[in-house]
Amino acid sequence: MAQDNSPNKTITMNQRRSRTKFTEDQLKILIKAFHQNPYPGYATKQRLALEINTDESRIQIWFQNRRARHQCQKKSEPDEDLESSQDQDHSEEEIQSREDRRCHTSYTSSQLHTLIEAFMNNPYPGIDTREQLAKEIGIPESRVQIWFQSRRSRFHVQRKREPDDQDSEQRQDQEQDL
DNA sequence: GCTAATCTTATCAACAACCTGTTGATAAGCCCATTAGC
Numbered sequence: 001m002a003q004d005n006s007p008n009k010t011i012t013m014n015q016r017r018s019r020t021k022f023t024e025d026q027l028k029i030l031i032k033a034f035h036q037n038p039y040p041g042y043a044t045k046q047r048l049a050l051e052i053n054t055d056e057s058r059i060q061i062w063f064q065n066r067r068a069r070h071q072c073q074k075k076s077e078p079d080e081d082l083e084s085s086q087d088q089d090h091s092e093e094e095i096q097s098r099e100d101r102r103c104h105t106s107y108t109s110s111q112l113h114t115l116i117e118a119f120m121n122n123p124y125p126g127i128d129t130r131e132q133l134a135k136e137i138g139i140p141e142s143r144v145q146i147w148f149q150s151r152r153s154r155f156h157v158q159r160k161r162e163p164d165d166q167d168s169e170q171r172q173d174q175e176q177d178l
Numbered sequence: 179g180c181t182a183a184t185c186t187t188a189t190c191a192a193c194a195a196c197c198t199g200t201t202g203a204t205a206a207g208c209c210c211a212t213t214a215g216c
Contacts, residue, residue: 016182016183016184016213016214016215017182017183017184018182018183018215019181019182019183019214019215019216020182020183021182021216022182039204039205042203058182058183060204061182061183061184062181062182064204064205064206065181065182065183067205067206068205068206068207068210068211069181069210071206071207071208071210072208072210101190101191101192101202101203101204102202102203102204103192104191104192104193104201104202104203105202105203106192106193106202107201107202124184124185127183143202143203145184146202146203146204147201147202149184149185149186149202149203150201150202150203151201152185152186153186153187153188154200154201156186156187157187
């Protein structure tokens, strides 16, 4: 999706998380797991994270990127290599057999207060800010990142709707005047 | 150039209050999302 060029974006760019460098052994394990199931549930991601000694959120991102690359590959070279042919059958059955999601995180009012305040200050916090917030409210950084994503999304939807709401209000006023 | 990190948007699903709205989690991205570190 197109991203805007707001000043906030610059803040994000400067504070990216440092790139994770997976070893060959780690990649072997991840690729094998991907062949078995490109949509692993939370339990599998946690197990993988433990196995290759990394964070579960990095496993999630790796699978997201892998799926994206894989989609491109499948389109450009259908029924080509072993990898593609092995993954041809993923689809409906696979979606049906998807593993459980992560448990719903519940935030306390004080945690939410801290997050909202931070959001108003900067809706695009970099890794340092997110980690600081995570530490402050005692929630994993990955959850803080997801919270900001959802918050921005709803904020954008709300802002898109606002002009419509104003229009309809104006129309109602005009109707009442008549 | 490859790919991890990040973004927006749409949708699913858990939860609080009791049928529906709110919001966290996840998936897709088609001029094959964009950005940026190695």
